[in-house]
Amino acid sequence: MHAINYESPKTIDEAVKLLAAHGEKARPLSGGTDLLIQLRAGTRRPDFVVDIKHIADLCKISFSAQHGLSLGAAVPCLEIHENPHLRRHYPGLTEAAHLIGSLQIQSRATVGGNLCNGSPAADTTPALIALGAMARIAGPGGERTVPVEGFCLSPGRTVLKPGELLVEFQIPAPAKYSSDAYLRFIPRNEMDIAVVGVGVALTLDPANDHVVAARIALGAVGPTPIFATQAVQALVGKKLDDAAIANAGTLAIAAATPIDDMRGTAEYRRHVVGVLTRRALAIAATRAKASA
Amino acid sequence: MTQSTIKSEFTVIGTRPIRHDGIDKVTGRARYGADIALPGMLHGAVLRSPHAHARIRSIDMAKARRHPGVKAVVTGADFPEVKGVMAQVGELIVNTHYLSLNVMARGKVLYDGHAVAAVAATSRHxxxxxxxxxxxxxxxxxxVMTAEEAMKPDAPVLLEELRTKLMAHRTDPGSAEGPDRPTNVPGHIRFERGDLAAGFRAAAHIVEREFVTAAVHQGYIEPQNALAIYGADGHVTIHCSTQGSFNVRTLTSSVLGIPEGSIRVVPAEIGGGFGGKTTVYLEPVATILSKLSGRPVKMVMSRADVLRATGPTSGTKMKVRMGAARDGTITAAEVWLAYEAGAFPGSPFAPGAMCTMAPYNVANLRIDSFDVVVNRPKVAAYRAPGSPASAFACETVIDELATLCGIDPLDFRILNGVREGMPQPAGPPYKRIGFIETCTAMRESAHYQARLEGPNRGRGVAAGFWFNGGLQSSATVNIHGDGSVSVVTGSVDIGGSRTTQAMIAAEVLGADINDVRPVVTDTDSIGHTDVTGGSRVALATGMAVYEAAHDALAQLKARAAKLWEKPIAEVRFAAGTFSAAGNGVPPMTLKQLATRLARTGGPIVGRATLNAGAVGAVGNAFAVACVDVEIDPxxxxxxxxxCSIAQDVGRALHPGYVEGQMQGALAQGIGWALSEEYFYDRNGLLRxxxxxxxxxxxxxxxxxxETVIVEVPNPHHPLGVRGVGEVGIVPPMAAVANAIYQAxxxxxxxxxxxxxxxxxxIGQRGGVTLDSHAAAAD
Structure with missing residues (x-):
């Protein structure tokens, strides 16, 4: 019978050594809400499971209005949702974290795990991309940092090399008159994976309602989460009126490359990208105006 | 809310005691099939086909057999050849040859998930x-994945031996129809009356539509499981999750060629069935593995196994043409139905035909219905099998006709609705039924009377029909020395039937419901009892308990007469007390009398066995659903x-459980309407x-x-009971569709x-411009 070794390192160094020593045969365990299902289904068969939840550095949230947010890769979603600073400054991210599963699941599941699982439908990934989050990675050769929009390569595959471990996210300090929003569409009211997810972040000039900065990210409409750059470029410098919002929606649709599957048709997904982009922009704008 | 046409003369019936099995269930102590473990027990697992349609060239078990811990392996070669016999097993008509091929494939695999081989080993891993x-x-x-594809003349053939047979009624073996060549359409049934052409000529409005419904699963929460112990003496004991222990015995016996008398089936607590647990999948496999290994073998399906290889109910393709006169009278209806049976014949195409239009008295009617094999799992019964799909089609068209005639949809249904003496689609006239009362109750309900306002909102109604199953039941009612009572039946309890049976015995014997213990026992400990299905348990097994309790009561009276040295006829029984006229005869309660049983002749066992009659002959049920929707445009x-549902239940024995059945059925119907579907890819693999x-x-x-209980007593039942478990799932799909139209x-x-x-x-109607098209044009 196939046996699995469970390891529980206490430091990033120990974890990296274990992961490096066993290469493809090792898999980090964060919340386990994806990994356990994959073990059961036989889609992943590691010989070593490296539990990273006992590494203190990976379980920390530190926020300052000046430096922004450092979010440990193994912080559970519920802790993110319950953090008053994060709820105030990054409501889109906390909403995304709160959409994942039930309270029990949120107590285990982590934003880091959500990203490393490499699913294009991960709820927190578009929210991170919208915020301009950077992923700090530790590895046998030292550390590196990559933008979250460059982290996923294809379904289930990421930039992490054997031995590498996602350590934390660095998220810029919130600018004045800025905010974010994340919306997803699911056919039921719970229990579903996103058919479409849209994360947006906006910074406005309150004097004339112009867009100073914007980021839009799409989930579940391509092999990886998508950073909709053209939709963003069309917004910056423009007055955020209905026409600008509609245009951003149309350009977001153009960035999507969805497929037909049991969760929805490609045609439907493209349509909903437009709907959610418009709705999320409107929410983020309202929040941005109220943020000062 | 209960709208009763009868006044209650009961003390226990009609109340809402808590269920006898409730505390064990909410505290996690109830024992389900998967909870049972025996010393030396092995764990079985099934290898399932990764293809929708393939010929098996060879199976090599050598490596699996040598794997450490493996104690037995089986393939189709280990099963006896079973001749094709159409066996009526309870409400089911089962072809035992195809049942055997479904349990373990031979020659061909016919769907993704079809069982190909199995092993038993020291652990599940x-x-x-x-x-x-x-x-x-x-x-x-x-x-071949859909009825439409499978019916094409050039479609690949699943089973070479099939020929189309035209049947006159549900259990008719049928006679050959059309040329003698292989087909995917083994069955065709037709009901016809009046003059269709004349009926359409008389119509002021004619609506013609085609419908498609997806296959859906019963969705019981507990996967199938079986634990088989093949004894050294050749006797087999099977513990399993089933709706019918006697069904399992009969079907396992025919698949394995073991005498029924050598098999004892012990039903475990059941975590839902909805019709899907009326057949066998694992039981024969576990039995062979146990025989080969000499050890008990337990098998438990995964959720994926359940969805790939059990149930579901048919997907359909349907066509309806219906006409109505200006005054709203339906003048003609022509209905064409095709039901996907899955890999082997046996879809609910006949009941689908018998139920569609059953709520309406239509003079000119033709219904054709077809059984079509496709490369999907063999369908199993699912709550009112066949009726929900065909009701979706006809009830949608009826809604359109009502709109065209400018008549309220419930008034339209009442205008055309069936009453006592009018014919069913299959021919026989209805006895006393409550369709009009059910429509009227919905029309007068708080829900229907409330206004619905706001954009993108709409209200829809629809009606539905289903039979009551009669069939065989047995019951014993034991009077114990302390005056407590045990009620023993063979009816697996899915929806609270244990407590309902106890209530009937308590009512007859004047006992406290808490002094009555209901027990569901195994196939060796009670007379034959058909499946828990067909809305028959409260009705037919309830009838048996009612008679068994009266049998016990008669014996109790005889004991009292003996004690008092009086003729039996002089013993009176009222309000739980035995009495007789004359001085020196103190009245006795059941408890007091029970203490004297040993001295007056020994224990008392009341007993009853019966066949309550054919399905449908023993009663019929109607339901009307009303649904308000709001659509995000x-x-x-x-x-x-x-949403609310009104239903004629005859008499609500335990109104809480009756409401639970109505609510559960409506909830399943809404899932069927909005979100449930089997999603196969182009290779026929379930995604x-x-x-x-x-x-x-x-x-x-x-x-x-919300529930509206309507009580029009069933004349065939001593307590007026109608079956309540199924009919509620029939109307919701059309009710939701009709609400969407209104919205x-x-x-x-x-x-x-x-x-x-x-x-x-919405896009095809020009309601919204699809953003995706706008983007594509850029």
């Missing part, structure tokens, strides 16, 4: 590892704002074999479901009415 060591060589064939997501992507509604998707003016003819389907329909 070892068994699963051994499955990976089995080498099967397949010649992959083209799959941008995403086409449907929200259920309010949503899990509850994440096979979307049943959760409690967050439904409001509290946004789009007629949905395809299930599920999921957001992608609905958005497409």
């Amino acid at each position: 070892v068994a699963l590892e051994a499955l990976e060591l089995i080498e099967v060589d397949y010649e992959v064939l083209t799959p 941008e995403t086409a997501k449907v929200r259920i704002l309010r 949503n074999a899990g509850l994440l992507d096979y979307r049943m509604p959760t409690c967050l998707d439904l409001p509290m479901i 946004i003016g789009v007629r949905m003819t395809e299930l599920p009415m999921s957001p992608p389907h609905l958005l497409k329909a």
